[in-house]
Amino acid sequence: xxxxxxxxxxxxxxxxxxxxxxxxxxxxxxxxxxxxxxxxxxxxxxxxxxxxxxxxxxxxxxxxxxxxxxxxxxxxxxxxxxxxxxxxxxxxxxxxxxxxxxxxxxxxxxxxxxxxxxxxxxxxxxxxxxxxxxxxxxxxxxxxxxxxxxxxxxxxxxxxxxxxxxxxxxxxxxxxxxxxxxxxxxxxxxxxxxxxxxxxxxxxxxxxxxxxxxxxxxxxxxxxxxxxxxxxxxxxxxxxxxxxxxxxxxxxxxx
Amino acid sequence: xxxxxxxxxxxxxxxxxxxxxxxxxxxxxxxxxxxxxxxxxxxxxxxxxxxxxxxxxxxxxxxxxxxxxxxxxxxxxxxxxxxxxxxxxxxxxxxxxxxxxxxxxxxxxxxxxxxxxxxxxxxxxxxxxxxxxxxxxxxxxxxxxxxxxxxxxxxxxxxxxxxxxxxxxxxxxxxxxxxxxxxxxxxxxxxxxxxxxxxxxxxxxxxxxxxxxxxxxxxxxxxxxxxxxxxxxxxxxxxxxxxxxxxxxxxxxxxxxxxxxxxxxxxxxxxxxxxxxxxxxxxxxxxxxxxxxxxxxxxxxxxxxxxxxxxxxxxxxxxxxxxxxxxxxxxxxxxxxxxxxxxxxxxxxxxxxxxxxxxxxxxxxxxxxxxxxxxxxxxxxxxxxxx
Numbered sequence: 001x002x003x004x005x006x007x008x009x010x011x012x013x014x015x016x017x018x019x020x021x022x023x024x025x026x027x028x029x030x031x032x033x034x035x036x037x038x039x040x041x042x043x044x045x046x047x048x049x050x051x052x053x054x055x056x057x058x059x060x061x062x063x064x065x066x067x068x069x070x071x072x073x074x075x076x077x078x079x080x081x082x083x084x085x086x087x088x089x090x091x092x093x094x095x096x097x098x099x100x101x102x103x104x105x106x107x108x109x110x111x112x113x114x115x116x117x118x119x120x121x122x123x124x125x126x127x128x129x130x131x132x133x134x135x136x137x138x139x140x141x142x143x144x145x146x147x148x149x150x151x152x153x154x155x156x157x158x159x160x161x162x163x164x165x166x167x168x169x170x171x172x173x174x175x176x177x178x179x180x181x182x183x184x185x186x187x188x189x190x191x192x193x194x195x196x197x198x199x200x201x202x203x204x205x206x207x208x209x210x211x212x213x214x215x216x217x218x219x220x221x222x223x224x225x226x227x228x229x230x231x232x233x234x235x236x237x238x239x240x241x242x243x244x245x246x247x248x249x250x251x252x253x254x255x
Numbered sequence: 256x257x258x259x260x261x262x263x264x265x266x267x268x269x270x271x272x273x274x275x276x277x278x279x280x281x282x283x284x285x286x287x288x289x290x291x292x293x294x295x296x297x298x299x300x301x302x303x304x305x306x307x308x309x310x311x312x313x314x315x316x317x318x319x320x321x322x323x324x325x326x327x328x329x330x331x332x333x334x335x336x337x338x339x340x341x342x343x344x345x346x347x348x349x350x351x352x353x354x355x356x357x358x359x360x361x362x363x364x365x366x367x368x369x370x371x372x373x374x375x376x377x378x379x380x381x382x383x384x385x386x387x388x389x390x391x392x393x394x395x396x397x398x399x400x401x402x403x404x405x406x407x408x409x410x411x412x413x414x415x416x417x418x419x420x421x422x423x424x425x426x427x428x429x430x431x432x433x434x435x436x437x438x439x440x441x442x443x444x445x446x447x448x449x450x451x452x453x454x455x456x457x458x459x460x461x462x463x464x465x466x467x468x469x470x471x472x473x474x475x476x477x478x479x480x481x482x483x484x485x486x487x488x489x490x491x492x493x494x495x496x497x498x499x500x501x502x503x504x505x506x507x508x509x510x511x512x513x514x515x516x517x518x519x520x521x522x523x524x525x526x527x528x529x530x531x532x533x534x535x536x537x538x539x540x541x542x543x544x545x546x547x548x549x550x551x552x553x554x555x556x557x558x559x560x561x562x563x564x565x566x567x568x569x570x571x572x573x574x575x576x577x578x579x580x581x582x583x584x585x586x587x588x589x590x591x592x593x594x595x596x597x598x599x600x601x602x603x604x605x606x607x608x609x610x611x612x613x614x615x616x617x618x619x620x621x622x623x624x625x626x627x628x629x630x631x632x633x634x635x636x637x638x639x640x641x642x
Contacts, residue, residue: 034269072266190270192304192317192327195263 001055001153004109005046006102006116006132007039007074009067013121024218025092026122035070038117042180044187045147046115047078053149056080058109062101064091068203075198076190082201083109087208095127096215102128103135104209113156114177118143123218129179140177141170145184149174259322259562267326274303275334280606283336287464287609292416297341300331301370306344309499310352314360315368320565321499325506325557332510335606337613339465342503343375343413347421349496350441354484363419363443376417376446378408378470379493386626388423389435389490393472395424395442402426402442402482404453404475410620414456414468420444422477423489432487439489443481452476463612498564500621501574505557508581511614512550515588518607519543519595539595546588553580572635579627582617589614 011017011031020027035043046057059074061067062085071082085101093101106114114136116129126142133140145167146159153174160168161181233240233247249255278296286293300306308324310316324345328338348367351359351374366372384390393406404424414420420443427438450456453475456468484492520543523534533539557580560573589611593600600607618624632638 068262069265069269072262073269076266076270189274189299189303190266191302192267192270192308192319195266195270196317198266199263 001049001053001112001149002058002110003046003049003055003113003115004058004060004106004111005039005043005074005079006060006114006128007043007070008036008061008098008117008120008128009033009063009070010036010120010122019221019223023220023222025221028092033066033069035073036117036120036122038119038121038180038182040117040187041182041184042115042117042178043074043077043079044185045180046113047188048185049113049147049149050078053153055112058083058111060102060106061085062087062090062093062098062105062208064088071203072195072198073190075201075203076194077188078194080201082203084203084205085208086205087212089208089212092218093212094123094216094218095125095131097213099128099131099135100213100215101208102132105206106132106136110175112153112175114138114175116177116179118179118181126179129177133177136177138175138177139172140179141172142179144178144180147178263323264326267323268330270303271305271327271330272334274299274305275331275336278334278336280335284603284606284609288603290460290464292413292466293336293340294416296336297344297416298370300341301344304368306341306370307368309345310348310364310368314352314364316364320561321502322558322561322565325503325561328503329506329510329513332507333513334510335514335610337464338507338510339412339613339616341375341413342507343377344370344373346496346499346503347374347377349499350421350492351443351483353495354441354492359443359480359483372418373413373416374419374421374443376411376414376420378411378414378420378422378444380408380410382407382409386622388493389429389439391423391425391439393422393424394428395422395426395440395477397426397479397486400479402440402477402479404442404444404472404477406472408470408472410459410467411456411470412465412467414446414470415458416466418445418447420446420470421483423493426486426489436490438487439493440486441483441489441492442477443483444475444477445481449475449477463609463616465616497622498560498570498574501578502557502560502564502570504617504621505553505560505574505577505581508578508585508614508617509550509554509557511610512546512553512581512585512588514610515585515592515607515614516543516547516550518605519546519588519592522599523595533595542591543595546584546591549580549584549587553577553584556580572631575622575627575630578617578622579624582614582624585614586618 011028012034015031018027050057057079059079059082061071083105085105119126141158143161144158145161148157155173157169157171162168233243305327307316308319312318328342331338367374381391395402395404422442422444423439425438426440432438453473455471459467461467523539524532526533556577560570560577563570592607593611596607599605629641633640
């Protein structure tokens with residue numbers, strides 16, 4: 001089985017976030033970066049599937065030169081080779097641009113299974129996997145908690161997480177794309193032997209085909225202003241209670 | 256000189272950092288309270304191969320240099336952990352690697368690399384002889400195919416958690432050798448069979464959780480085939496492993512220093528007193544800034560020493576200077592962090608006091624600061640020997 005895992009490099013969790021001058025992204029020129037956490041679980045799932053069913057795990061990522069750090073990390077953990085769509089234009093690109101760039105580079109590989117993280121820790125749109133499935137012409141399922149491939153390799157059953165503790169099992173044909181939920185497995189460590197072996201693995205760098213898609217872009221990014229205002233609600237107790245509930249629901253949106 | 260592999264170094268830092276994040280502050284704090292050995296951490300680090308960094312590939316290790324080994328230990332300490340629990344597994348095998356027979360290397364190194372065997376205890380110091388090693392009293396007397404060992408060692412770290420111990424003992428009495436550095440030999444003692452059969456280990460409770468012990472030898476029989484190298488040349492074998500140890504300890508101090516500074520900066524930015532973060536006060540921020548400067552300067556000397564070591568160049572002066580500078584810098588950073596945290600620094604829950612106790616050791620061990628100064632004075636500057 002030939003599995004692709006799409007990974008993204010994001011700013012580390014403890015990095016103090018400040019909007020960049022452009023006000024469309026955070027200041028990240030001197031940031032430290034790490035692998036997007038849901039993608040790490042997708043990679044782990046791919047490695048486990050390979051251990052059970054054999055085949056190859058190919059890491060695919062789109063972004064500037066700096067993302068080679070997380071690509072090497074994925075190779076050190078056990079992926080076999082990598083495809084890096086390299087372009088500075090993709091450094092803070094939205095889901096549409098990234099999915100388009102990845103799809104172009106992955107099209108000819110004919111993967112049996114494509115895994116992505118459910119969402120990214122930075123933008124959090126949760127769209128890259130879904131748009132990528134559409135561009136590759138693959139059926140997809142999201143928020144996956146468990147992956148069960150049929151013995152004959154013809155199809156798979158996946159467990160999706162729904163709201164309120166509910167789950168759903170879905171049968172799907174292969175090839176397919178799945179977006180993986182964090183925490184579905186126990187992540188492995190990169191071993192020293194893995195780090196050394198990664199140095200000899202192939203990273204195929206491909207340029208971005210054309211310009212980055214502008215189908216979706218961030219117009220403005222800002223830190224919400226903190227305000228503290230007190231409002232008195234007049235009227236009888238039942239009326240005031242009704243009004244309070246309405247305000248909490250419609251204005252404060254906490255209910 | 257080899258060009259440093261920047262990518263490899265970045266990958267090592269990131270991977271070791273990731274592994275260490277799974278052993279957070281409370282893991283080390285609980286062990287400290289119980290004076291317990293970090294079994295799970297050491298096992299994990301071993302299985303991931305990091306402690307075999309210096310063992311050549313042909314014997315199952317990764318064949319990396321001291322530069323890379325130093326990065327691994329630095330990251331452990333920088334994460335809030337303590338490499339002292341296992342750093343010796345990395346470098347004690349160096350004596351075996353450099354002076355052991357091919358048969359000994361094949362018998363032991365692959366199993367040390369895999370972690371099946373732990374060789375992380377080194378029996379040197381004795382109650383009556385500290386750094387003046389040639390005065391040591393423990394005797395190994397040849398008797399056919401055996402040596403019979405009698406004597407006592409002290410401050411032997413990790414002996415209870417080691418399968419093998421490297422032991423230095425006198426094989427020819429001092430009165431019978433021309434030079435006092437002659438007549439010492441190095442042995443590999445299999446503690447798995449020796450304990451209860453000539454070896455007794457007694458734990459010593461110390462200021463921090465360090466698994467240190469006293470070891471007694473009472474007619475311990477060591478097969479002659481377990482002697483490493485030639486009889487009587489053990490002191491030279493001991494000396495040529497010291498530079499590696501100095502550089503690695505310096506790296507741990509740099510890791511400690513960076514940890515203290517990171518914590519101090521965070522606390523100084525967050526702690527508000529008199530309606531402003533305490534870090535706004537120059538009295539608070541300047542000592543942190545100075546400590547940072549000193550840690551980074553020490554790191555440069557550590558890097559220089561490691562570069563020389565890996566290039567096969569003499570590096571005694573640089574390795575010793577790196578150890579002194581780094582130990583001083585981490586101790587300064589520890590004091591600054593404690594001062595910044597104020598009363599909370601003394602609370603166990605903040606981990607400052609634990610790391611403070613841990614990093615204090617490096618003013619004294621494995622060599623005291625004064626001994627480094629006398630080495631520099633005599634051997635680098637050409638001043639008269641002071642003792």
